Amino acid sequence: MIFLNAFLIGGLICLIAQLILDCFKLLPAHIVVIFVVLGSIFEAFHLYDKLVDFAGAGALLPISSFGHSLTHAAVDAAVNSNYLGIFTGIFDLTSSGIAAAIFFSFLIALVCKPRG
Secondary structure (H helix, E strand, C coil): CHHHHHHHHHHHHHHHHHHHHHHHCCCHHHHHHHHHHHHHHHHHCCCHHHHHHHHCHHHHCCCHHHHHHHHHHHHHHHHHCCCCHHHHHHHHHHHHHHHHHHHHHHHHHHHCCCCC
């Protein structure tokens, strides 16, 4: 059942993004920003963790999960240390994902040649 939930929720998130992209003629960068902000808002109201519990990877893979991770890390660091933790907590949780994205992008750039 968890696979079905992950497929349906992940597909629903992608469907919403595609509908926004098609109906409002926005750029993909606009969609990314919208979904990161929505993930942050859902985390602020403690809704995204419930969605992750229900859908698993279907809620963790879309870009909205990045907003959830940023907000979750900032709030945890602010609660555990002080208000400066808002800025440092973001980097503690997301730095590994950002570093992996940069590293793998570099490897792909070495292997693939751009068409010109």
